[in-house]
Amino acid sequence: MTHIDVEILRTRARDGDPEAQFDLALRYSEGTGVPESPATAFRWLSKAAEVGHVEAMGALGRCYHGGLGCPEDLGLAIEWYEKALGRGADDVHADLAQVLCDERAEAHRDIERAVRLLREGWDRHEDAACAGILSELYEDEFRDEAESLKWARIAAEAGDGAAMVTLGYRHRFGEGVERDLKKMLYWYRRGAEHGDATAIANLAICYQNGEGVKVDSERAYALREEAAEMGHAGSRVWLAFALVDGTGCEPDPVRARGLLEELAEDDPEVAHDLADRLIDGPGLDQDVEAGLTWMQSAADRGYAPALTYLGVLAWYGKFVELDRAHALSLYQRAMELGDPYAVANVGFATLGGDEVPRDAQRGVELLVAAAEKGNAHAALWLAERWLEGAQDIPRDPARAVQILETCVAHEEDGDVLFHLAELVRDGRGVERNLERAMDLFQLAEINGRDSRVERGLLRRELR
Template sequence: MFDTQANEDAAPIERGEVADAVAKIRAAAHWGDIAAQAIYARMCCEGRGVARDDAEGCHWYALAANSGHVEAMNMLGRCHELGRGTPQNAELAAVWYRKAALGGLDWGMYNYANMLATGRGVKPDRAGAVAWYRRAAEAGHAKSMNLLGRYYEEGWEVERDPTAALDWYRRAAHGGDFRGQASYAGVLAQQGRIDEAVQWLERALEAGTPSFLEKLGDELECAQDAPLRAIGTRMRAHAAAMISATLNESTGTR
């Protein structure tokens, strides 16, 4: 994929290298190259090398998905779930996520599990959800590892098992999932391992979304241990700064 940073893109664009690459990918997509169709779809949806066009991206994802491209199946499901480039349709989202899951894609397994867990577009099936989370987790999907840990912690559709929960949270944390890092830190804090908990919360702070950090920060500011309260305050401040930066960018202010 192409780097979007202006300084790094300027020279290649001036030499016509990026434009030439885009033209080749577009041509290959039109000639029926399935991989090129999926790549071009992503470029359209992200505005990489071309003007952003969700409808065009969804069109190319559909072509690739109907030809058996599992990543395109998953992304087409995403388009239907979010209503990006096509009317929002949870039922179609679930259909394509299921196809991607059956095709062996971990993200498809995760997304289909989410639909089953919440009953969006399908009949609620929490037992089915945990089965797909497990398959994705065993394939190395960090977000699924965290959710599988939650099922074990709460005893949802599985026998409650704090040891298994801790293990899956640990795997999710090491896999880079910021929610998994926070979950793992929470168990460590309960065990009195505050310094270790703070180390993982630091990593969650670096990667978390504003809404996640704001909520977790609120909870941590009520903690008994001062180091946890301190990082909770930092999370809230960081979330506020990210929200402010996004607003400034959208309004063109600094």
């Protein structure tokens, strides 16, 4: 669109033409032919919506919903979505349902109505987004895996990229379906073809780990670049660390550090990971002072693992003054934020009576809580004692299996997966299942634990 075309459109908009106002708003929203300006887009949408432009009403609801060019206001978002719906809009069912499901909109939250809206949106318009959100609701709100899976399939077949990712994930881990890496790849590839950045990133993981395909680090890097260009934040971070380690590319630690420092300004998790590499990790020249500064920055922003990390340094006096009382206070703050590693550290301290009164029962309770949230150290420690029995911990092999399964459901860990595979293979605390053991050994390998010998022996037994 030329400058003259924009001025003609602007004149029509100023003269009160709602279609021109809506068109001009879209151009400011996207930066097409004019400088991108969410606030200006919001102003023109408001004018068009006030005189009954249906598409503008829905778009204005999205502005209030996401705080685009205006302060976020879920009540006003609902109001404008309702107006658009009342005027026959066919594209706001999913938007309105999402606000009604938003935990921040307590006064307006209505899950049952959201479900009705989503079903209506699907029945009337076959809106893939409606089917996709229904799948999420049945999974998260109603804990109905069968219904969630049904709607995920409907959404995916209708072209919803997020649902394709969900199906790929389910087939990768065997959640509600049989584990099948071919089907995983099928859905990730379909999602990638539909332009879903998460599907592209997950496909990169497959090439990185050799899941369903041969390991191809260069292909993984290229896919991550594609996802990052589409705005996938995790891929931007991955690419920066790939430059540190030379994964699929030539290592460039200087450029990598610059990229990571840029990302760390806005993301405390990146600040934590960068700090870890600078303090004690491979790939970057050691810079303890800068590392501690970044770690403190992440902690100051409420990132719990950073508090735990600083606590560990204080507990052992590594790079900082030894101060276990301070370490425990940092662990306590991290525990309040839900960090399982802090919970485990306090649990072990309580078991041993280190700086706190010894209390075996409380210590075990804390370790169980940590393991159930994905702490591998706690899970392995507990499993070993439940398998054999120990002081204050009676033998219970079934519970050993249970704690390992719960742990890896929250966070995959190669050692936990390997140990669980051994128990499933040997039938200790669980029914013997060689096929499942093979899958678990494969997952352990993907997560960094060498299981080639165990898988080779299992293949012979399975023949």
